[in-house]
Amino acid sequence: MTAVPHPALQLAPEVADAIAEGRPVVALESTIISHGMPYPQNVAMATEVEGIVRDHGATPATVAVLDGRLCVGLSPEQLELLASDDDVTKVSVRDLPYVVARGAHGATTVAATMRVAAMAGIRVFVTGGLGGVHREAPQTFDVSADLTELGQTSVAVVSAGVKSILDIGLTLETLETLGVPVLVDGSDEFPSFYSRSSGFGAPMRVDGAAEVAAVMRAKWDLGLDGGIVVANPIPAEDEIPDDEIGVIIEQALADMGRLGIHGKDATPYLLGRIVEITGGASLTANIALVRHNARLGAAIAAAYAVR
Numbered sequence: 001m002t003a004v005p006h007p008a009l010q011l012a013p014e015v016a017d018a019i020a021e022g023r024p025v026v027a028l029e030s031t032i033i034s035h036g037m038p039y040p041q042n043v044a045m046a047t048e049v050e051g052i053v054r055d056h057g058a059t060p061a062t063v064a065v066l067d068g069r070l071c072v073g074l075s076p077e078q079l080e081l082l083a084s085d086d087d088v089t090k091v092s093v094r095d096l097p098y099v100v101a102r103g104a105h106g107a108t109t110v111a112a113t114m115r116v117a118a119m120a121g122i123r124v125f126v127t128g129g130l131g132g133v134h135r136e137a138p139q140t141f142d143v144s145a146d147l148t149e150l151g152q153t154s155v156a157v158v159s160a161g162v163k164s165i166l167d168i169g170l171t172l173e174t175l176e177t178l179g180v181p182v183l184v185d186g187s188d189e190f191p192s193f194y195s196r197s198s199g200f201g202a203p204m205r206v207d208g209a210a211e212v213a214a215v216m217r218a219k220w221d222l223g224l225d226g227g228i229v230v231a232n233p234i235p236a237e238d239e240i241p242d243d244e245i246g247v248i249i250e251q252a253l254a255d256m257g258r259l260g261i262h263g264k265d266a267t268p269y270l271l272g273r274i275v276e277i278t279g280g281a282s283l284t285a286n287i288a289l290v291r292h293n294a295r296l297g298a299a300i301a302a303a304y305a306v307r
Contacts, residue, residue: 004121005072012073016063019121024058024301027072027117027125027155033062033079034088034107035268036128038275043083045287047076047295050114053126056298061122063113065099065106070119077092080108090264091251091279094147110157111149114227123216123304125155126297128290129163129193130229131267132171135253140262142184147171150227151178156216158230160289161198163193164242165249165270168198175229176203181219182229183212185296191233194285195242210300216289216304232296238288240281244307248277 005019005234007013019027028049050060061104062074064082071078082088082105085203089098091106093115099106108116110127116123144166149159162171172190175182184190184202192198206212219228233239252273261269274282 004226010069010071015073018059024305025052025067025122026058026297026301027122028062029113029127030064030107031109033082035090037281040189046079052294053298058298058301063108063116068100068103073300112143113152113156114149114165117155125160126293130159132162132166150180158293160193160234161231164192184231194240194245196233197242209303212300213303230295232287
């Protein structure tokens with residue numbers, strides 16, 4: 001039976017119709033628009049990714065908080081606002097009640113997008129890269145809320161792996177502890193966002209959308225709540241080799257340390273600094289991997305919709 005969306009949500013008409021009719025829907029985050037890429041590439045990317053999802057048989061549902069309303073599915077004008085307005089707050093789950101109560105604008109992180117998608121009855125969510133355990137976490141306790149959300153919210157998250165600015169090994173260990181299946185599509189190695197390799201093996205390999213959908217059904221039909229990580233390696237022609245990007249990340253981390261940046265400002269700073277150091281090559285890779293993830297996510301949503 002199709003889930004009834006939470007009454008606090010404001011669903012775009014095409015999203016509401018697709019959910020009501022049991023057709024495939026793919027949730028998309030908005031932090032990548034407001035805090036992950038510069039303008040105007042961000043709005044162009046968001047529009048293109050929605051088009052890719054439609055072209056592959058699913059309905060896109062970009063999630064954001066606008067004027068304090070939890071919006072699922074955005075108009076072109078709303079996408080433009082998120083891409084260009086300096087007053088859009090980066091919103092994780094802890095921030096949702098505050099931003100809603102103040103009637104403010106917010107761009108949702110992976111964790112917040114997962115929560116809102118689940119409230120809407122959407123089972124598949126596409127993003128660029130996952131948050132995780134930061135490299136200095138043993139001292140700072142800086143661990144992304146994405147991991148907590150994956151441990152409790154039943155949504156499959158398609159990404160190009162854990163962001164390579166993080167501690168991938170500790171992140172995979174934490175996901176195991178939380179009982180989150182980590183699937184890698186078409187590879188025996190876990191990817192690291194900009195690169196197809198990370199030095200860590202694939203916890204579980206799958207080949208294609210149908211196999212992912214089968215795991216989704218098995219997990220949730222067994223009553224095992226919580227999310228699923230679907231890691232989709234960046235295409236080989238678009239990757240930045242792991243050893244090359246590693247040096248760049250170390251430089252960006254050192255720069256961030258000197259500036260005293262931490263907390264939720266860390267990831268946007270690091271991604272922006274890496275774009276500067278690479279002369280835009282990392283932005284090109286980022287856009288390519290998001291496109292790739294959108295294609296897989298739409299295929300997974302379509303396969304899961306067939307019961």
